[in-house]
Amino acid sequence: MQHKPLQLHPDRLFSSDPAVRDLARSLYAEIKDLPIISPHGHTDPRWFAYDQNFGNASELFIRPDHYVFRMLYSQGISLESLGIRRQDGAPVEQDPRKIWDLFAENFYLFRGTPSRMWLDTVFSQVFGLDVALTPDTASHYYDVITNALATPAFKPRALMDRFNIEVIATTEGALDLLEHHQAIEGTPWAKRVITTFRPDDVVDASREDFVDNIAKLGEITGEDTSSWQGYLAAIRNRREYFRRFGATATDHGHPTALTANLSVAECEALFAKCISGKSSEGEQELFRGQMLTELAGMSIEDGMVMQIHPGAFRNHNPVIFDNFGRDKGADIPSQTEYVHALKPLLEKYGNNPKLNIILFTLDETVYARELAPLAGHYPCLKLGPAWWFHDSPEGMLRFRHQVTETAGFYNTVGFNDDTRAFLSIPARHDVARRIDCRFLAQLIAEHRITEEEGHALAYDLTYRLAKKAYKLGE
Amino acid sequence: MQHKPLQLHPDRLFSSDPAVRDLARSLYAEIKDLPIISPHGHTDPRWFAYDQNFGNASELFIRPDHYVFRMLYSQGISLESLGIRRQDGAPVEQDPRKIWDLFAENFYLFRGTPSRMWLDTVFSQVFGLDVALTPDTASHYYDVITNALATPAFKPRALMDRFNIEVIATTEGALDLLEHHQAIEGTPWAKRVITTFRPDDVVDASREDFVDNIAKLGEITGEDTSSWQGYLAAIRNRREYFRRFGATATDHGHPTALTANLSVAECEALFAKCISGKSSEGEQELFRGQMLTELAGMSIEDGMVMQIHPGAFRNHNPVIFDNFGRDKGADIPSQTEYVHALKPLLEKYGNNPKLNIILFTLDETVYARELAPLAGHYPCLKLGPAWWFHDSPEGMLRFRHQVTETAGFYNTVGFNDDTRAFLSIPARHDVARRIDCRFLAQLIAEHRITEEEGHALAYDLTYRLAKKAYKLGE
């Protein structure tokens, strides 16, 4: 039987206009092999700490990837049939080959999506597969991938080297003891695998576990977290602890970009209400907003870079949340305002030369209207790359087209892969590199920058800006 | 005198990049002659029931087409001079030749608009005109068109065949007795001309005729529509009646996408308030929202596909509304939110495999931010094509560019012409086919999908997805 070939075209994602394509090729040739800087993501530190082999193809590619099963679910395929574990322990499909076959059968659904491109790139470049994934080749795929995963060359640290990842940041909650990072501490890997401080669990009073978390925060730090000042001291304590494990940045995943600037007395009262477990939604929102401002103040003190990732309506589908838990593809973006929302924080700290905030959005309407003008004025603000649903060729192009004219390139910070799918990291960075080269090639072809400037920019966007913005060395 | 030629270029709407254009040509060649599926529109069932000739050129092209007279009105041309009937019976221009001359004189205003493209296509392909419409050719146009319309070849059924329309859905209100569909019933045409159930008249309590409509609904169905349960039973009764005339879908043109999920007691009280004629705007909005959820429940019962078309501010210009009535080009889109608005309905029914909802929007900012993520997760949701003001080459391209990466192609439903302009139907479908081929050609040229996949997708987008989504046969 004749299988369809799987071939990654060397010009993929470049413009098909020959003049622009040739310029893109030339820019890309010079930056495609630069080391990967991965300053924001969600890989598991255990991989790098203990260097165990990954499992089978389904375990690696389907069960952890909500981009994948979200799309399958949208077309009527149950999460149970994909082996996604239920919270109630009810039976789900256990046979990884059956799961893989179901995936292969429906792989056509991903046509035109970034998941399709990332997966094909991994199949081809990481596993050397040269036929397309179809129902006919599903078994072959399963065997090739699962066999390879059992070899030393496919252990996490070997892949780190093969992928040429210079540094990767994981993300941990404020209560995480960083035991896996402790296992790395003192080894040469400690410079390459760093943590990021994400305190949503002790800042978001709408969480069911918030009151408990504040108590635990007190236990871990030895501070009296029943008082506002003790709570702040505990957070400072945790920031310092995280910095010991390489953290240069914090991360904040709030529903909105709201910030606040309350008096100390108001903060004390609001905090007391929140830890009483009886706060209203409005008070919880205000508290998150106040905490962004407090955390900005701490960033000025300790130099950590602040990342703000607002705008996701988490767990929109309660049936999925109740049965399968968080991060199951049911988070939906919603409209997000920045100009009024950030004003209290910016009024207090916006002109402080020690503050560094990287803003992200799921609402592309703010690129040209709000974010580029804000970043094009305030010295503390830079713009993170196209995020999540917009981490895609079209999304990245919209970002550059809408942001560059007002914010320039130097108020942006290079690429974030933001992924828990470790094997896809080179593929994701490659998409970003190709799209940046494509965009720069267009500017050159239209005589809007010189070719020499294009080359300098390609280097900066691929490598230098990420290191600089996240304080990972010049 | 030398007239300007009217020539439809075979490559129109394709990219001018030769590589992309050639791919588009090849995709288009295979799907351009596929039958037309028209699952949502506003043609008059009388045409197909009684097969009478159409009138003159002005009667056909100007008076019923609010796209046309809206633009003319915006440039200071009165509706009276275009022969649009006034509600008060005051005189308006009666001479169709004078109206046609005025139109020809101002035809340049349509440069760059889809109306221009549709009209030119009809002039050329339906009437064989080979000179451009200008003041100099106005008389020639009027004669050619008016004479042709009097011939048997231009009767509605003959045009249905000539246009290769496999099936067309009209849209009727809940109180419509479907007498024209009755006239078709039992003939071979009944399979090709079907109705759609649009119950806005008995769901929207803000309408002046709402209370009367509910009473009529009771009379027609024999149900006691003074009670909430009787009202629901009456709607179920009408849905069943509409299905007898081929209806596979319902349609809902609400100001917003709000849904609600009230208790039965709350519904009873709200319904009672609404039929008292004393409901507030907020109550009317809540009632529409509750009814979307009720209607979704009925769709699960009877299998009808639900179309939601929110976001038009109807009759924005009261002078036009008072003098000329509805649908006179004074409907203006406004911002429309879906993520919070649909949550009550989705919480109740969003994971039910029997539910099928097709979402439309006039607010393009939600394509990538809200609609694609929702449709890329919920099994009940699919996305309708670019609608109304966005049913245009640029609008369709924005739709595909912004939706595909998150929702894929298979959460979309092909094209709707949504028109009352019967003669323009092939032209409108042709624009959609060309733009889809253009978009697919770009993906192929940039090595994002294979050529083979492009061909499969072109077929699906043109023919298969519409039939499947609207349950018109595989």
Add this chain to the structure above:
Amino acid sequence: MQHKPLQLHPDRLFSSDPAVRDLARSLYAEIKDLPIISPHGHTDPRWFAYDQNFGNASELFIRPDHYVFRMLYSQGISLESLGIRRQDGAPVEQDPRKIWDLFAENFYLFRGTPSRMWLDTVFSQVFGLDVALTPDTASHYYDVITNALATPAFKPRALMDRFNIEVIATTEGALDLLEHHQAIEGTPWAKRVITTFRPDDVVDASREDFVDNIAKLGEITGEDTSSWQGYLAAIRNRREYFRRFGATATDHGHPTALTANLSVAECEALFAKCISGKSSEGEQELFRGQMLTELAGMSIEDGMVMQIHPGAFRNHNPVIFDNFGRDKGADIPSQTEYVHALKPLLEKYGNNPKLNIILFTLDETVYARELAPLAGHYPCLKLGPAWWFHDSPEGMLRFRHQVTETAGFYNTVGFNDDTRAFLSIPARHDVARRIDCRFLAQLIAEHRITEEEGHALAYDLTYRLAKKAYKLGE
């Protein structure tokens, strides 16, 4: 030492697709030398009244241009080091050469921005510079520019002729005595340099000087501005005075597009509250909204064209505002709604054939959703060009792509340079002409308009529509 050349490519900003580029070249060749119509801008009437030489390079290019120092500030360069005057008189950099060197050193930050393109065009075409601005060429640049500025050929009136500016409108507040326009009155220049009536200072009750301004308005006009009727009469009086100095238009820079339609009694009470100095934010907003409707009424009486420029959050950064004052690059766009906001005004006057309103926006999401449908229906509405942050190649393309299909070309009004940077005016108009030709070339290449239509449109967009919309002669 080998300096990098500065070369303006003749095809800059055209598509790199050869077919589209060649069409753009041909369109551009015919319109590039048409006279400049500048119906909306912020040049200083003193320049044209007294024809004094400009100062040095830094004084001309940096100190007055908030596009320039905004970007430098965003990258941590203090305004003091750029010589921007502080309100408290504290010392700032005085040496224009040091300022120029700092600018040259950071000129790379502007890569990809319109400022970069405008500046390069001025450097090359106005000053004949043929090397790029870098730290190495900074001194050369400073000398060439500063020396040239001292010559007669670089006096304002000589540049007006050299730039082929047929007419330019300045913008003055309602209390301005127009003394510089008086100095021009009676000379041949009076036809070329006209004023525009911008009454924000006497309409916006949120201004600290509002109460004083109303008193001054009374003094200037001899009307009793403590009464609503006297206040309106005073505004009418000022409008008439401005028309004596050529004004054909008014301009309104409100935070939102809100309009209102209150009874006379309500107006009287609201006005009394506003001039008491004790109005709330809500009352101030309502008053601005009512005044837009009043001013529309006056436009119907006196024929002045009304420009509405809403949506800027002015002085977002209080540190900058307190230390340096207004217009220092800290104005940020925010979301702006038009459909509901304009309804009261449109209900009252929207169908009056004597009313002409030109709408602008900083919120591009409204182009296709709100503005094009409104302008494509209401005879009084036309759309101003892409404004401020969107006055850029990408911004202009988005405008045309999103507006044309619904509003056509003839509901737009050509280009506004909107600038106080006099030397950049030809560069700015050139960008608009190139982008319009590029857009038209694409429509021709895709067979959406004919080549003949493209040429007619290029002329209209460059020259005729601006003259017509602003009543500057046919």
